[in-house]
Amino acid sequence: MSDSVAGDFPPDPLLASGAFISSAGDGTLDSSAKRRPIQGGIGISGSGESVRIGMANGTDQVNHQTESKSRKRAAPGDNWLPPGWRVEDKIRTSGATAGSVDKYYYEPNTGRKFRSRTEVLYYLEHGTSKRGTKKAENTYFNPDHFEGQGSNRVTRTATVPPPPPPPLDFDFKNPPDKVSWSMANAGEEGWIPNIGDVKVQDSVRRDWSTAFTFITSRNPSKVSA
DNA sequence: GCCACCGGTGGC
């Protein structure tokens, strides 16, 4: 009764639509590029970390008993994470707190890293991160930028790969008048969009997500000196 | 007591 539509997505929330994730440049995953030389040499570097894809995949653990936690611990899985985001559990290898785990969240397109759910949510709302961004808070949803992005002068540093070509179907000029969201199944899939009585297709929803991600990621945070 | 979050620091 459920394998029809809402079953489970392919493990590639964003890639499916157009596959652009241009994170190539900044080596998102293997941060082996920099990464401080962990002393002690405990070989946890590779095997100690488990990276998971955000989104409904952890269906295996059907143990979603407490859905209404509270502010903290409110994320048994990572259902609050927008599709495409990655979560990385990093185990501390030294110090008094060695063995404890830090969670890091990675934005799909730019690979930007966040240390907490709070930071991610903040970023999703403001399009910029609190920390590390002293100024430049001008990133707001502005459809016009979207069109002219072919050759604008935005002097973005080479740090961030060029904004992904938007292979989207999302019509920025004519967004749906109203979208109602319904909770499909607490804790599993999260919210499902409906326009009128019609459930929004998965692919469409994914485009929305991609569009959103794109918008929120094309900000000039690195404009430093 | 456990867990998530954030500040601060040290290394590069």
Added chain:
DNA sequence: GCCACCGGTGGC
């Protein structure tokens, strides 16, 4: 200056 990591605290 940036980034990764650890320490410590507050909330539950």
